[in-house]
Amino acid sequence: MTKPPLTLYLAAPRGFCAGVDRAIKIVEMALEKWGAPVYVRHEIVHNRYVVDGLRARGAVFVEELDECPTDRPVIFSAHGVPKAVPAEAAKRQMLYVDATCPLVSKVHIEAARHHENGLQMVMIGHEGHPETIGTMGQLPPGEVLLVETVADVAKLNVRDPEKLAFITQTTLSVDDTADIVAALKARFPAIVGPHKEDICYATTNRQDAVKAMAPRVEAMLVVGAPNSSNSKRLVEVGAKAGCSYAQLVQRAADIDWRALAGVSSVGVTAGASAPEILIDEVLDAFRARYDLTIEEVVTADENVEFKVPRILREPA
Incomplete structure (x- = not known):
């Protein structure tokens, strides 16, 4: 059977941002430096594939500090923690690494x-x-x-x-x-705002790419987790920018192919905590069903990099 033609517009930038990249690297370097298990308070980033991969290597994910033994390192997630958490860790004389996005x-x-x-x-x-x-x-x-x-x-x-x-x-x-x-x-006319926009560059860039892509496509897929704020916002931005069907999918297996029946153009992007391997998986799923033409929609060039904490750069 001949595959129907489909143009797939791929947003750039998409996927991992510098803060997510740094947070994952922190867990990986901690496992290399101190061995397993390394405890992580909350999901390091909101992506099941990433979390499961780190869990398989010896990371133990917990919700509260009191679930961690005092003799093993603990990492705080990229989302940040209340001040009371590092204070409690210090009080318990725990070795902790803060992976909060800068x-x-x-x-x-x-x-x-x-x-x-x-x-x-x-x-x-x-x-x-x-x-x-x-x-x-x-x-x-x-x-x-x-x-x-x-x-x-x-x-x-x-x-x-x-x-x-x-x-x-x-x-x-x-x-x-x-x-x-x-x-x-x-x-409140006297209210004081931030010197520079609080919404991060990666969130803004990914939303801009979606806005540029939306008028050109009949449907849009956002690769990301249901508990990922920035991924859910991409779906909303796509819908507001005129895309009649915008859907969040964690993986290729989640794609509702019936909803895409008859479309000839689809946009694909990914939230800041979704790895490129999951985007590749989605592209492969489209290739299996369609005679695919891929066009990249580039709206920004990202070259931001954040250093990992010094404790991980120093020899054990």
Whole structure:
């Protein structure tokens, strides 16, 4: 049987960002340096394939510090942790390595600086997401108020409208966040914003690539995990940019081929915690079913690299 023709537009950049790459490298280097098991508090990044691969090599993933023995190294995930976590690890004399993305750490430093200046913080983020929990946990209870939507801004009960600053989760939709920031500035004209956008370069770049791709395709697939904030935002951005079918898939096996019946153009991208091997797997699945033409949609060139902590670069 002749395969139907299909043009597949592949977003660039896509997949791993520098913070994710660094976090995975930290776990791998810790296993090399100290041997297994190495404990990791929370999933190092939100991707089952990555987590399972590291687990097979001797990483043990736990949700809380009290699940870790004191005589083995523990790594904090790329999403960041509340201040109380490293304090508790130090108190228990544990060897710990912080894999928090440097761009998330930048937001933590920002929040601490505003707090020192007597400002109450408003955080734009998703309730319950580990990055939001970690960032809000940098300051005492009540010092960070969370908003998720424009509607939440109207309900804010602040201590002093003249002494406010805002920060954001790094993996949000750029457009949605802009609307919330506008609402904050309209209600609290004195509110102080970050010197530089909190939403990270990788999130912005991946969303820009999706916006460029969306008008050219009939359907879009985002390779990523259902608990990955930046991956879910890519699906939303694709739908808002005019793509009538935008779907999140963890792997090629999750593709709903019936939903793609009759389409002649598909866009493929991947969240910042999805490895290239899973994108290749999706491309192979399309090749098996279609006479495939692949076109890359390039909107940015990424060459960011973050160093791993010194403790891992020093000899054992």
